[in-house]
Amino acid sequence: MIPKSPTEAHEIHKKNYCVLGDVYEVVMVPKELELEKESSVELRFQVPDVRQAIRDSMRTREVREFVSGALAGAMTKAVLAPLETIRTRMIVGVGSRTIVGSFLEIIEKQGWQGLWAGNAINMLRIVPTQAIELATFECVKRTMTSLQEKWNQDECPKVKIGNVNLEFSFSWISPVAVGGAAAGIVSTLACHPLEVLKDRLTISPEAYPNISLALRNIYKEGGIGAIYSGMSPTLIGMLPYSTSYYFLYETLKKSYCQAKRKTSLNRAEMVLIGAFSGFTASTISFPLEVARKRLMVGALQGKCPPNMAAALSEVIQEEGLKGLYRGWGASCLKVMPSSGITWMFYEAWKDILLVERQHL
Structure with missing residues (x-):
């Protein structure tokens, strides 16, 4: 070495x-x-790509259905706001008892703009309400259909009691009816305060000239609870309406397409079937709607029934059974075109946002 x-x-x-x-x-x-x-020490901050996040979210079917519902609701309410104003006044017993009389009375006292009283809050209400309602309906309907198919494929569980065989099957449950009920409940829970605001602005524009003042006055009158006044009767009234409304539309659409051997409806057929579905559902649930409106705006007239049963009883005592359908004509005048036009706009936007995207 x-x-x-x-x-x-x-x-x-x-x-x-x-x-x-x-x-x-x-x-x-x-x-x-x-x-x-x-x-x-080197610190790196990455700014999130908002545009990319929006593009990614828009690729989902649920978000596109949500947007379609919002656009359909906004376009429908912009056209039919005067009918909504007349309908609300007649239901709660303010002013004339006829459609023409209410129309002339509003024009005389408030001018043409009075027909759109409360329309700003109505637009703010209907856009999220319609979006949540239609998106919930589509989502729950698909989920229920998928669960039923999976349940049937896996074979329904069976129980044998002596010589009797019991088979647990959910095929009797209508996914459309469940979706309709869920749509009404979810949208009501999410947007009920906006409904209260809209009614106050429509009935008493002098006392509630704008949204901020209306919120302040309602809060002073009853706190947070006043903003959610009428929640229970709203849910009770919404359940039969939304269930029958969506069930009728889907059932009639399917039956009509099968009879005519076609895969889809044209725009005019959507309007007609949607209008008939809205008319029938509104007729079934209208007494509950009268009671609901009485409870929501009763404080304005100095008398508020304690519950829905009391409101219904009060109406019958004052006006008889026909009082349960006071304003029904104005309601149908509003509900029928609203239902038909909403379905037409909704299906049209779905075609744009869903069908055309699938071919890209």
Whole structure:
């Protein structure tokens, strides 16, 4: 073994060690343990790509159905706001008892703009309500259909009691009816305060001239509970309406297409079937709607029934059974075109946002 020269040893020594010291002593440590006198911390922030997130979300079927419902609701309410104003006034007993009389009375007292009283809050209400309602209906209907198919494929569980065989099957449950009920419940829970605001602005525009003042006055009158006044009767009235409404539309659409041997409806057929579905559902649930409106705006007239049964009883005592259908003509005048036009706009937007996207 050849010994290394002092120069080579010194070079190796320099490569493998570093010198740390001060005026008192010198310490030699390996370079792996060398302490850096300066260290830099680098922070990187990545701004989220909002546009890409929106594009990704729009690829989902549920979001496109939600957007279709919002657009359909906005376009429908912009056209039919005057009918909604007349209908609400007649139901709660404000002003004339006829459609023409209410129309002329509003024009005389408030001018043409009075026909759109409360329309700003109505638009704010209907856009999320219609979007949530239609998207919930489609989602629940698909989910129920999928669960039924999976249940049938896996064979329904059976129980034998003596000579009796019991088979648990959910084929008797209508996914459309369940979807309709869920749509009404979810949309009501989410958007009920906007319904209260809309009615107050429509009935008493003098006391509630704008949204902010209406919110302040309602809160002073009864706190948070006042904003949700009439929630229970609304849910009770909404359940039979939304269930029958969606069930009728889907059933009539399917039956008509089968009879005509076609795969889809044209726009005029959508309007007619939607209008008939709305008319029938409204007729079935209208007494509950009268009671609901009485409860929601009863405070404005100085008398508010304690519950829905009391409201119905009050109407019958004052006006008889026909009082349960007071404003029914105005309601049908509003509900029928509203239902038909909403389905037409909704199916049209679905064609644009869903069908055409599938071919891209």
